[in-house]
Amino acid sequence: MRIGLELGARTLKVxxxxxxxxxxxxxxxxxxxxxxxxxxxxxxxxxxxxxxPLRRHRLRAHVVLAAPISSLRWLTVRVSDLSRIPDAVxxxxxxxxxxxxxxxxxxxxxxxxxxIDQELECTVSVAACERTALQQELEALWxxxxxxxxxxxxxxxxxxxxxxxxxxxxEPVAFVDIGERRxxxxxxxxGDVVYARDVTLGDDHLTDVLMGQVTIGGTTLSLTxxxxxxxxxxxxxxxxQSLATVGQPPIPTTTxxxxxxxxxxxxxxxxxxxxxxxxxxAMTAAPAxxxxxxxxxxxxxxxxxxxxxLGVPVTVLRCDQLVGSDAALAAVTCGLTLGERRSTLxxxxxxxxxxxxxxxxxxxxxxxxxxxxxxxxxxxGIWSFQHRRVTQQLTRLETRWRELQPVLALQESLExxxxxxxxxVAERGISLDWFRQLTREFPPAVRLTRLVVGxxxxxxxxxxxxxxxxxxxxxxxxxxxWLEQAKMCHDVQLGSTTRGGPTGNLVEFTLTCQRIxx
Amino acid sequence: MxxxxxxxxxxATVLLAASVVVVxxxxxxxxxVQIEQRDRDRLVKLTQEISQVDATIKTDGGKGTWxxxxxxxxxxxxxxFPQQTQLPQLxxxxxxxxxxxxxxxxxxxxxxxxxVQEAGQPLLVDGAPCYRLPVTVAAAGRYHVIxxxxxxxxxxTFPAVVGLQQIEWQVNQAGGATLNATMIxxxxxxxxxxxxxxxxx
Numbered sequence: 245m246r247i248g249l250e251l252g253a254r255t256l257k258v259x260x261x262x263x264x265x266x267x268x269x270x271x272x273x274x275x276x277x278x279x280x281x282x283x284x285x286x287x288x289x290x291x292x293x294x295x296x297p298l299r300r301h302r303l304r305a306h307v308v309l310a311a312p313i314s315s316l317r318w319l320t321v322r323v324s325d326l327s328r329i330p331d332a333v334x335x336x337x338x339x340x341x342x343x344x345x346x347x348x349x350x351x352x353x354x355x356x357x358x359x360i361d362q363e364l365e366c367t368v369s370v371a372a373c374e375r376t377a378l379q380q381e382l383e384a385l386w387x388x389x390x391x392x393x394x395x396x397x398x399x400x401x402x403x404x405x406x407x408x409x410x411x412x413x414x415e416p417v418a419f420v421d422i423g424e425r426r427x428x429x430x431x432x433x434x435g436d437v438v439y440a441r442d443v444t445l446g447d448d449h450l451t452d453v454l455m456g457q458v459t460i461g462g463t464t465l466s467l468t469x470x471x472x473x474x475x476x477x478x479x480x481x482x483x484x485q486s487l488a489t490v491g492q493p494p495i496p497t498t499t500x501x502x503x504x505x506x507x508x509x510x511x512x513x514x515x516x517x518x519x520x521x522x523x524x525x526a527m528t529a530a531p532a533x534x535x536x537x538x539x540x541x542x543x544x545x546x547x548x549x550x551x552x553x554l555g556v557p558v559t560v561l562r563c564d565q566l567v568g569s570d571a572a573l574a575a576v577t578c579g580l581t582l583g584e585r586r587s588t589l590x591x592x593x594x595x596x597x598x599x600x601x602x603x604x605x606x607x608x609x610x611x612x613x614x615x616x617x618x619x620x621x622x623x624x625g626i627w628s629f630q631h632r633r634v635t636q637q638l639t640r641l642e643t644r645w646r647e648l649q650p651v652l653a654l655q656e657s658l659e660x661x662x663x664x665x666x667x668x669v670a671e672r673g674i675s676l677d678w679f680r681q682l683t684r685e686f687p688p689a690v691r692l693t694r695l696v697v698g699x700x701x702x703x704x705x706x707x708x709x710x711x712x713x714x715x716x717x718x719x720x721x722x723x724x725x726w727l728e729q730a731k732m733c734h735d736v737q738l739g740s741t742t743r744g745g746p747t748g749n750l751v752e753f754t755l756t757c758q759r760i761x762x
Numbered sequence: 763m764x765x766x767x768x769x770x771x772x773x774a775t776v777l778l779a780a781s782v783v784v785v786x787x788x789x790x791x792x793x794x795v796q797i798e799q800r801d802r803d804r805l806v807k808l809t810q811e812i813s814q815v816d817a818t819i820k821t822d823g824g825k826g827t828w829x830x831x832x833x834x835x836x837x838x839x840x841x842x843f844p845q846q847t848q849l850p851q852l853x854x855x856x857x858x859x860x861x862x863x864x865x866x867x868x869x870x871x872x873x874x875x876x877x878v879q880e881a882g883q884p885l886l887v888d889g890a891p892c893y894r895l896p897v898t899v900a901a902a903g904r905y906h907v908i909x910x911x912x913x914x915x916x917x918x919t920f921p922a923v924v925g926l927q928q929i930e931w932q933v934n935q936a937g938g939a940t941l942n943a944t945m946i947x948x949x950x951x952x953x954x955x956x957x958x959x960x961x962x963x
Contacts (some may be wrong), residue, residue: 259780389768494791552912606772613779619785627794641808648815651825655818664887665923668878668950669916673925676916679909694932706932719947 245305247298248580249392251287251312251381253425254278254448256294257574259567260305261581271581273571285604287384303607308580311349311373311591314397315341316440318355318526319370322363329354329366343370349375349395353588355436368397369437371397371589374539382596391600395592399430399440401579402537405563407435411535416523418531419561420515420550421576422540424448428576429515431522431531433729443514447539449507450476458499465493467756475500480544481508510742511540512553519554530556533667537561537575671761673699678732678759687726688712689715689719701759703733709751716751717741724755733757828835842923843887846875846953849895850923856897856949859914865903868942878950890952895948896927902934908943915947923950 245262257275259658276294279286284310295302317340321332333352337345341597348370357722378395379700383450385391402419406412412435421428423446430440454472467475471491477585479490484497491500515534523530536546541560551558563571563578573712581730590597674697694706722740727733822828844852853872860867873896878885885892901908909933915924924947931943 313773384767384866387951391768403857407820433768603768603772606769606776610772612778613783617779617782617786620783620791624786624790624794626799627791631794631798634798634805638801638805638808641805641812644812645808648812648825650829651819655815656831658832658836658839661836661887664885665839665842668923668948669925673927673948676909676912676926676930679912685907692933694930696928696930755956 245301246581246583247301247305247307247384248310248577249295249307250310250398250574250577250580251291251384252278252423253446257426257571257577258294258298259302259571259574259577259581260297261297269682271567272566273574274576274578283723284380284384286442287380288387291384291390292388295388298758299389302390303604304392307390308401309381309385309392309395309592310398310401310576310580311371311395312377313442313444314371314399314428314440315343315374315442316369316371316397316399316430316437316467316589317522318367318438319352320365322360322365324363325364326354326357326364328626329368333368337372338384340370343372343374347375348372349378349591350594351591369589371400371591373397373591375593377726378591379593382592386596387600391596391603392592393600394586394590396580396587396589397440397591398426398428398442400436400574400587400589402430403432403437403579403583404582405537405566405575406432406535406561407650408566408579409561409563411561414531415458416527417530418515418519418522418534419575420534420536421538422447422511422536422585423538423576427511427514427538427540429518431519431527433527433529435564438520438526441518443511445511445514447476447509447543450504450540450543453503453507454500456503458495458497458503459567460493460499462693465495471698476504477542478544481546481549483545497701508549512550515550517552518664532556534558535561537573538564539573541573548758567692625696674759675761681730682732685726685730687719687723689714689716690723701761703757704754705756706754709753711749717748720751720753727757731760733759741758783894784851784857833905838918839877840888842919843892843950843952844922846951848892849875849919849949849951852949852951853897855921856924856947858917859903859920860899860911860912865901865911868900868902870897870899875951875959887952890954893953894925897948897949899945899947900943901945902940902942904939905941908941912945925950 247258247260250257254277255275258273260272262270262272267601273299275737276290278290285416298305308608319333319340321329321336323329323332329352333350337348337350341348341350350370351372352368354366358365373395379603382392382395398421398704399419402421403412406419411417411434414434416433419428419430419432421430425446425448427445428440429443430437432438445724451469455467455469455474474496479497479500482490482497482501484501487497490496490497519531534550534554536550536558537560540546542546547558547560560573561575562573563575567574567578567581570615578739613749642707678697689712690707690709692707694704696704709716709723712719714722720738724736724738727736734754734757736755736757739756741751741753743751819825819828822831823826828886857867857870860870875895876894878892878894901911901913912926916926926945927948928946929943931941935938
């Protein structure tokens with residue numbers, strides 16, 4: 245979405261352009277009367293009312309603000325290298341700008357360059373506006389949470405609208421947007437704004453003069469602002485010869501024209517001067533046509549009057565087909581929403597741009613975190629749903645488990661008693677299995693004559709070994725090995741061995757070992 | 763009143779959102795996952811345990827039959843821990859079991875009843891303190907006869923738990939098959955009176 249914002253002297257205007265889901269471009273326009281209170285709080289309040297429907301888009305959308313009282317022109321400078329262009333431009337600014345350079349917000353962009361006599365001749369486009377007025381508008385917006393993406397001169401917006409309406413071709417033309425208290429005059433050559441300036445003269449000044457006291461036939465008449473505005477809109481710039489009176493109460497046409505003529509002529513004079521100066525300074529030829537827009541273009545017969553004054557055809561630039569009939573003449577506001585990229589002549593101060601970047605990043609982060617939170621709780625929901633299913637299954641199983649408790653209790657009692665029995669008989673006492681194994685696997689060449697087995701695991705043995713297939717000493721050795729291999733004992737320690745017997749084929753021995761518990 | 767700086771409010775919102783994410787993660791998501799996994803583990807464990815129990819009771823033809831059969835087994839096991847008051851009958855049964863064999867019982871002496879302790883605490887059987895009676899048996903007989911006699915007094919059918927604590931035997935004459943054996947046995951009984959670790963019954 246792209247939002248264009250124009251803060252007029254009496255009316256605040258906003259237009260926005262967006263893509264519909266179908267892919268078509270949609271437009272919106274809204275205006276809100278500005279209160280007479282010049283304080284920042286009052287402007288902020290009015291802006292808040294104006295922008296209320298768009299508030300949720302304020303950080304996501306590209307917001308473009310029309311610069312207050314701006315100037316734009318092409319300038320040719322000669323420099324030794326490109327890095328010297330800023331200094332060269334700065335040197336010429338006092339003679340270029342209609343306001344104090346110290347209090348101006350300036351931006352320039354290089355348009356063309358060519359080498360001439362060891363130097364670079366550069367054509368730059370310089371835009372500027374009053375910094376104080378701009379700061380005030382930015383501050384008013386900031387107070388309600390808005391920061392523009394860019395600030396551009398009204399002339400650029402005007403040209404954008406004209407291009408969208410196919411009103412610009414190769415021939416030089418001039419655009420005059422008569423606002424409430426400001427008129428933007430822009431000269432276009434080959435599609436580029438080569439010279440533009442804002443003059444503090446507008447449609448409201450006509451209303452002001454019509455509110456002055458006027459004596460008609462001995463009666464002094466004074467119109468209210470609404471009456472004066474209605475009269476102006478109804479009568480426009482009439483021909484004194486074809487119409488005797490205008491409005492209700494009737495005012496002689498000559499009197500009416502005498503009141504508005506000075507303002508109109510001053511305005512025409514400004515346009516004429518701008519055209520003459522611009523043509524001389526930056527254009528290939530004088531403008532062949534003038535396009536009128538803004539509140540002043542609503543005046544009946546204004547085209548004819550200006551055409552007569554300026555000596556060129558004058559046409560009203562209507563943007564009905566873009567933004568709708570409500571904003572038919574709001575060419576500047578409409579133009580702010582056009583264009584896809586950031587303008588190279590952005591007049592927004594760096595600090596303000598950084599503010600927008602800051603809050604956009606912060607907003608992006610917290611929105612991302614909010615999304616993460618949402619996803620987390622969605623996950624919690626899914627897990628809880630799964631948990632409910634598990635709980636249902638668990639409840640069924642727990643019921644079954646309770647039914648099986650008598651079995652488990654009996655099983656546990658059996659195990660306890662069996663364990664206790666084993667403990668008392670086998671662990672605290674001597675298991676008979678040990679003796680059974682001794683009986684079953686005892687080696688044939690050995691005979692025990694004494695055996696002592698105690699609960700402390702120490703076993704003492706005395707015995708005799710006979711010579712059969714091997715010597716009695718070998719039989720004793722085999723016996724000690726068998727005790728360990730058969731896992732009867734460990735740490736087998738042979739005591740004494742004595743050969744004896746009637747034929748000397750007998751060995752008497754003693755040994756100790758540690759019984760391996762069963 | 764001057765409104766709050768948007769940078770401040772947005773930054774505060776970021777901090778708040780980050781806190782909400784942390785809390786949502788710890789108290790919400792992680793907690794939900796842990797509870798679900800805990801109960802799922804419990805479900806798996808319970809399923810396995812029930813399957814095991816089902817398989818166990820199925821072998822005996824169902825829960826009723828299993829309970830009946832194993833109640834009987836338990837009663838038999840409990841019967842092997844007679845009351846302290848039945849000691850005279852037990853000693854008679856012991857001597858009878860030893861004498862009915864081919865083993866010649868030379869002498870039987872009994873010691874004092876002692877409380878059985880386990881890690882410094884009285885050993886309990888079904889909540890009652892357990893006692894042991896040391897009995898020293900001197901006998902003579904062949905090795906297999908002595909072993910058979912010991913088998914008889916340690917079998918399930920004997921009306922008490924008998925533990926063999928020590929055995930010493932030796933051949934009574936050179937080249938002979940008869941052994942002189944001295945055995946220390948422990949007869950286990952349960953009493954009703956509470957016991958202390960240092961007291962002797």
